[in-house]
Amino acid sequence: xxxxxxxxxxxxxxxxxxxxxxxxxxxxxxxxxxxxxxxxxxxxxxxxxxxxxxxxxxxxxxxxxxxxxxxxxxxxxxxxxxxxxxxxxxxxxxxxxxxxxxxxxxxxxxxxxxxxxxxxxxxxxxxxxxxxxxxxxxxxxxxxxxxxxxxxxxxxxxxxxxxxxxxxxxxxxxxxxxxxxxxxxxxxxxxxxxxxxxxxxxxxxxxxxxxxxxxxxxxxxxxxxxxxxxxxxxxxxxxxxxxxxxxxxxxxxxxxxxxxxxxxxxxxxxxxxxxxxxxxxxxxxxxxxxxxxxxxxxxxxxxxxxxxxxxxxxxxxxxxxxxxxxxxxxxxxxxxxxxxxxxx
Amino acid sequence: xxxxxxxxxxxxxxxxxxxxxxxxxxxxxxxxxxxxxxxxxxxxxxxxxxxxxxxxxxxxxxxxxxxxxxxxxxxxxxxxxxxxxxxxxxxxxxxxxxxxxxxxxxxxxxxxxxxxxxxxxxxxxxxxxxxxxxxxxxxxxxxxxxxxxxxxxxxxxxxxxxxxxxxxxxxxxxxxxxxxxxxxxxxxxxxxxxxxxxxxxxxxxxxxxxxxxxxxxxxxxxxxxxxxxxxxxxxxxxxxxxxxxxxxxxxxxxxxxxxxxxxxxxxxxxxxxxxxxxxxxxxxxxxxxxxxxxxxxxxxxxxxxxxxxxxxxxxxxxxxxxxxxxxxxxxxxxxxxxxxxxxxxxx
Numbered sequence: 001x002x003x004x005x006x007x008x009x010x011x012x013x014x015x016x017x018x019x020x021x022x023x024x025x026x027x028x029x030x031x032x033x034x035x036x037x038x039x040x041x042x043x044x045x046x047x048x049x050x051x052x053x054x055x056x057x058x059x060x061x062x063x064x065x066x067x068x069x070x071x072x073x074x075x076x077x078x079x080x081x082x083x084x085x086x087x088x089x090x091x092x093x094x095x096x097x098x099x100x101x102x103x104x105x106x107x108x109x110x111x112x113x114x115x116x117x118x119x120x121x122x123x124x125x126x127x128x129x130x131x132x133x134x135x136x137x138x139x140x141x142x143x144x145x146x147x148x149x150x151x152x153x154x155x156x157x158x159x160x161x162x163x164x165x166x167x168x169x170x171x172x173x174x175x176x177x178x179x180x181x182x183x184x185x186x187x188x189x190x191x192x193x194x195x196x197x198x199x200x201x202x203x204x205x206x207x208x209x210x211x212x213x214x215x216x217x218x219x220x221x222x223x224x225x226x227x228x229x230x231x232x233x234x235x236x237x238x239x240x241x242x243x244x245x246x247x248x249x250x251x252x253x254x255x256x257x258x259x260x261x262x263x264x265x266x267x268x269x270x271x272x273x274x275x276x277x278x279x280x281x282x283x284x285x286x287x288x289x290x291x292x293x294x295x296x297x298x299x300x301x302x303x304x305x306x307x308x309x310x311x312x313x314x315x316x317x318x319x320x321x322x323x324x325x326x327x328x329x330x331x332x333x334x335x336x337x338x339x340x341x342x343x344x
Numbered sequence: 345x346x347x348x349x350x351x352x353x354x355x356x357x358x359x360x361x362x363x364x365x366x367x368x369x370x371x372x373x374x375x376x377x378x379x380x381x382x383x384x385x386x387x388x389x390x391x392x393x394x395x396x397x398x399x400x401x402x403x404x405x406x407x408x409x410x411x412x413x414x415x416x417x418x419x420x421x422x423x424x425x426x427x428x429x430x431x432x433x434x435x436x437x438x439x440x441x442x443x444x445x446x447x448x449x450x451x452x453x454x455x456x457x458x459x460x461x462x463x464x465x466x467x468x469x470x471x472x473x474x475x476x477x478x479x480x481x482x483x484x485x486x487x488x489x490x491x492x493x494x495x496x497x498x499x500x501x502x503x504x505x506x507x508x509x510x511x512x513x514x515x516x517x518x519x520x521x522x523x524x525x526x527x528x529x530x531x532x533x534x535x536x537x538x539x540x541x542x543x544x545x546x547x548x549x550x551x552x553x554x555x556x557x558x559x560x561x562x563x564x565x566x567x568x569x570x571x572x573x574x575x576x577x578x579x580x581x582x583x584x585x586x587x588x589x590x591x592x593x594x595x596x597x598x599x600x601x602x603x604x605x606x607x608x609x610x611x612x613x614x615x616x617x618x619x620x621x622x623x624x625x626x627x628x629x630x631x632x633x634x635x636x637x638x639x640x641x642x643x644x645x646x647x648x649x650x651x652x653x654x655x656x657x658x659x660x661x662x663x664x665x666x667x668x669x670x671x672x673x674x675x676x677x678x679x680x681x682x683x684x685x686x687x688x689x690x691x
Contacts, residue, residue, distance in 0.1 A: 007541050007542075193408045194365050196365060197365075197379075199369075205369045206369060207365055207366055207367045207368075208365045209366075213543075213544070215541075216543075216544045216545045216546070219367070219544040219549070220370075220545050223370055223545075223549065224370060227370060276542070279647075280633075280645070
């Protein structure tokens with residue numbers, strides 16, 4: 001059964017809730033980063049919510065995803081809890097990676113979330129690997145890789161898609177074309193109009209969907225999943241979308257104008273989906289306001305709790321890193337416990 | 345047209361860079377039409393236009409630079425320029441271009457699918473249209489070599505081959521939802537009513553979703569909705585009226601037909617009811633929840649709706665490409681050994 005059945009009214013309300021949760025979470029994360037509350041760096045997903053929610057809704061809970069440096073939306077869409085995510089952003093012990101990963105390294109293998117990733121284009125090879133595992137074990141699961149338009153020009157993307165296509169692995173490659181690789185417009189990075197045209201090189205289906213429409217992304221991924229489980233191999237989907245914020249928080253965005261952003265905001269995925277649901281009688285304006293208010297309160301509480309939560313103890317610095325025993329790491333850990341890390 | 349023929353022949357060219365990239369590459373056997381292939385076809389069209397002298401070509405601008413490349417690389421003996429319209433990277437570009445061609449062109453050449461041709465139909469008026477297939481569910485446009493199509497446009501546009509003898513008036517279809525003007529949609533070949541909750545990826549993915557529809561043409565050679573009644577009767581695009589049909593489960597329906605619903609998919613569907621409609625005659629659907637499709641794409645989600653669908657007579661004037669080129673050959677337009685015949689001399 002799909003994670004969220006967007007064909008049902010209940011599923012449509014849940015999809016709206018997830019999109020709102022992503023926006024509220026990332027709005028708060030941006031504010032906290034601006035206030036100097038968060039260590040590291042944050043890349044916000046605001047504007048692109050329909051892609052993550054549409055895609056993850058069409059997956060089943062046992063399916064895998066790989067993410068990017070802009071991963072908060074993927075996490076929430078896959079069912080991760082904003083509270084544990086916020087703790088991770090704060091570097092606190094009860095975060096998903098015990099506070100040692102931060103924004104760009106949230107992972108929860110049990111939930112099928114194989115990790116945000118600080119390296120552009122590093123997710124698809126992991127997804128191909130997960131799809132190979134699924135194939136070898138004879139499982140009815142798929143692995144979906146989210147990656148950006150900039151990543152399409154990375155060599156490892158070619159390797160990942162090529163081998164998945166050749167071995168007909170149950171993978172889905174989903175490009176979030178948000179129109180810019182950092183500050184470079186997509187047309188200055190690629191010699192094709194639609195990034196989905198690159199699928200032809202691998203002899204797999206490639207097509208483009210409206211990434212501002214959660215129902216379109218849902219349908220696209222659902223069909224791609226069917227193909228994957230039929231043993232027909234991967235599908236390459238391009239979702240046209242837009243990030244409203246800078247590449248990173250603090251980006252001055254000299255490469256575009258406020259008017260450029262406004263063109264896409266006029267087609268805002270949350271606003272348009274909300275309006276459709278109101279028109280169809282699936283939700284009332286009052287119910288929407290209540291939903292938005294609940295989510296706002298939840299995120300505020302998550303941030304307040306995370307701020308007060310404990311950091312991991314320095315003695316735990318070398319834990320949770322490798323599943324296998326690594327002698328060098330054990331030695332570092334022993335020294336850390338002996339001298340508190342003075343000589344490292 | 346021959347009465348007030350201008351010395352120069354103006355031909356409008358629409359190349360839709362967006363056609364041919366939707367989900368049907370996954371759900372059916374639809375071919376891929378990349379922009380390089382479209383540009384090559386359009387270059388062939390330009391070459392074909394040189395079959396007559398003194399042709400002026402207006403090319404629809406687009407956001408991809410495809411039109412600019414066409415202008416830059418045009419044959420030296422052709423006067424090719426970009427149409428002066430604002431690019432919106434949407435169907436509006438085609439509609440704007442069609443409206444301008446209606447005022448200025450003697451013929452138009454369209455590279456796109458049924459959706460592109462519908463956008464052209466909305467504004468092109470009486471200008472003859474040469475339609476070349478580059479989209480997906482292509483009912484209206486013809487798979488034809490671009491050079492031949494270009495020659496056809498030149499021959500019709502210049503008046504070398506009379507318009508009346510080489511074109512036909514395509515029908516249209518219209519759906520009105522609850523009598524609401526804002527919820528009125530018009531298609532060229534097909535209007536469908538689907539049991540789907542939303543527009544989504546636009547494509548008709550499952551023939552089981554089709555409740556019924558009205559088509560301006562029906563034939564088993566056609567892909568999509570028009571192939572369904574096409575299994576029971578043939579209705580030419582220039583026949584008056586259209587065909588309305590309502591589907592049901594194959595096991596419970598009075599008739600069962602096979603139809604190519606998307607390329608590579610031969611579906612079996614049950615037909616509960618069908619009839620030939622006069623122009624303007626409504627075929628009515630009551631839908632608690634559904635979507636109206638236009639020319640193979642889901643367009644409008646409806647709820648608790650009465651949908652009245654009818655054929656209309658006022659479609660675009662389509663060029664019979666093969667007839668025109670053969671007639672042109674009979675008239676000597678391809679015979680250089682006896683000297684080229686100019687449009688003026690043929691009068």
